[in-house]
Amino acid sequence: MSAKQCVIRQGGNVENNYWFIILAFVALLNLVVSIYLAKRTDLEAFQKIAQIIIVWLIPVFAAVGLWLFHRSQDSPFSSSKPLGGGSSDSSNITGGGD
DSSP: OOHHHHHHHTTSOHHHHHHHHHHHHHHHHHHHHHHHHHTOSSSOHHHHHHHHHHHHHSHHHHHHHHHHHHHHHSOOOOOSOOSSOSOOGGGOOOOOOO
16 A cells, blocks of 8 residues: 555545645634724724624735734833933033023
């Protein structure tokens, strides 16, 4: 018995497994982005539904594109203080000009 016959007897072609993995990844990506869109508070109900439909009609490009777009609209979360700026009285330097 050849190796190919063993693969076929064990449950199918190896190429089919790759397609299954790709489809599973796309479905998971669409599901995650759909949940992300549904939880947004800045969109109206019609906008949420329309964008979720677009995500499922144009799977990868729409999912990634809409996710990046909405992520760029969010305010950045900063846990640290901004660098520099502000006044410091400890330097004892006055800013007097001519």
